[in-house]
Amino acid sequence: MDYWEDLGGIPAGSGPSVVTIGNFDGVHRGHREVLSRVVAEAKKRNATSVVITFDPHPAVVHRPDAAPSQIMGLEDKKIFIESVGVDALLVLHYSLEFASQTAEEFVTRYISEPLNACAVVVGHDVRFGRDNEGDFRRMQELGKKLGFDVIGIDDFGEDRRCSSTWVREALADGEVEAAAEILGRPHRMVGEVIHGAARGRELGFPTANLSPEAEGFIPADGVYAGWLVDDKGRRWPAAISVGSNPTFEDVPRQVEAHVIDRTDAKVEDFNLYGQRVVVEFVQRLRPMVAYRGIEALIEQMTEDVERTRDVLAPGQ
Structure with missing residues (x-):
């Protein structure tokens, strides 16, 4: 898997690519459903599968005194994302300045132009851009404008949506077996x-x-x-x-x-x-x-x- 720490690491002329964005803390079963769809879609389109994530976690920047402890560090996140078969991981440094971008600026600067995205795979609850102004519908609008398809992924889980929050709750209670069920591993x-x-x-x-x-x-x-x-x-x-x-x-x-x-x-x-x-x-x-x-x-x-x-x- 290629690892890019900023836009400068992306080779010129990259793409086409199928892209997803998210924090992916824990790389739990729900995350892997999304990543697997990205990999499958990229193979179908003869494109590169790319994951965009952020470091530090946005909560650390916006709520430093109340940010949740992270389930895993960046190195582990890289290991488990690569294990799904992803071609490339782009880690963007998250800051207040970065967060001030509009939804369109973010998608243009980090998805459309450098990665030549032909498709973006996201959950229906996706939020992006300044003050979380971007949502799934906005992504669809930007896809039509910038030339990529938008593929929505439904929540994964039976009684409750798989989430990093659920993993943290289980671990905080010492329920490591329950956490393993959500993560798909210990x-x-x-x-x-x-x-x-x-x-x-x-x-x-x-x-x-x-x-x-x-x-x-x-x-x-x-x-x-x-x-x-x-x-x-x-x-x-x-x-x-x-x-x-x-x-x-x-x-x-x-x-x-x-x-x-x-x-x-x-x-x-x-x-x-x-x-x-x-x-x-x-x-x-x-x-x-x-x-x-x-x-x-x-x-x-x-x-x-x-x-x-x-x-x-x-x-x-």
Whole structure:
């Protein structure tokens, strides 16, 4: 997939292209329905499939104090958009100046002229341009004027429309299985492993602590069964802790994964510090609670590991 960080990256004479626009946070099942339609339409028209997205998220610019946490970072967004078969991704820097463009200015400058769009695929609830003045009908009008077809996509979902908001709600409640249903895969975080207080190691449960700068929505506090993928692509079952660990004082909120059953790696070869790893959340085992004494905590952690094995066992 070609990756363009601005209009200057687009090769001269590009197109024809089939284009869609959106934030695509999470690249959930609804998003993939749209992206798949773009890819199919481009193949039918012998055109290039192009996705236009924005960085930072518009909400961060317009509502910096109330913007929702993002489900995934830009790198993950690129990975999952490419997995659908999209030919090119154009990431536009979003700012107040960018947002001041009229609907026609935006479509002309970023869709019609540089990409020679022959079709635009969007949801019927699409909004674009200054003060969200552009909608689906306006896109149709601009298509007639600028020479491209407009293809509308219906909402995807059974009882409720698939949306990034729904994913965030599920994760905020610790319902990672529900989030996975919407996403079409387990929710994940990506970040560097840093040194922690080493309390887990002292208790016999060493953990890989994700940096506070790790990308991805942090689920509700609790203990989860999931997976850790290291920078060599090795996939390890893990008991994942999210929270401040109320058994100890002055512990900041953190995400840490205790890898279990390292049967195919030497201990000395398993140093995750400084690696950029992926942590996937499969099932919430319990909320985060305080325990009276270290022995009770160790007993609970032992049980967490056993339950993690059961959850992640083949066929479960």
